[in-house]
Amino acid sequence: MVVGGMGARLIEYDGSMFELRAVIEPFVCSDAPTECMIVYLPGCERDRHGSVLMELEKAGDCYEPQLKRLARNVLRQRYTDGVIDEMLAPERVSYEDLARASSDTSSTEPPPILKSIFHNTSGSDGIIASWLASDKRDAEIERKEAIRELVKLVRSKLGLELPDDAALPKLRSITLRYVLAGEFRSDLRSAPPSALDAIPAAKTKDEEAAVRELAHQLRTRFSHSYPAMADRVEAELASRRCRPSRDSRIDRHVPF
Incomplete structure (x- = not known):
């Protein structure tokens, strides 16, 4: 040559x-x-x-291509340095993660690491629902240092402030209680029971709609595991004595 x-x-x-x-x-x-x-x-x-x-x-000379350096040059064609810095911050971000980010032309939003982890799921609702329904991706979330990103996603989508230093199982439990209790609360025609006092409520109509949509996704997309999730939340709240009326959640199989 x-x-x-x-x-x-x-x-x-x-x-x-x-x-x-x-x-x-x-x-x-x-x-x-x-x-x-x-x-x-x-x-x-x-x-x-x-x-x-x-x-x-x-x-001679040694050429050692650096993944993050090359990725920065490619990603600058679509994103600002601030967005790229956040994408490249995780220590174990992989070539596959960055390849998916650079090839995602369907949205102008920053392509987060969570999208690469839940690459077969579309939309923020879908990512949160998949995470709530199963812990099978928890190890990858931890390995790729995407917990902070997950906390930010839950906050921006649902209005829920999660603790920054909690483990993923605790974050999942808090979020699931917030979603199911939030939907239950929004269906009540009277004052909510005292068992819900410790659980924050959605502050805006958009957040309330997001809570209801997420609960709907959990029931429809994850119908096989939803009863166990709902039973777990119900047990935590000890709210069996606080059932809604027949025209509320019972007919839609929400075991509160």
């Missing part, structure tokens, strides 16, 4: 550094090699202290 007007030889790593060095040495052993040498090491992390190819590394 020719690179920059000069002949170049490409040699690729294939599992053994010693084999690679043996292949390269005949082409670089003279005082004035007649062609450039490009050594490609896919998937290898550079060993700066004990590399088998140390002499070659010192004699």
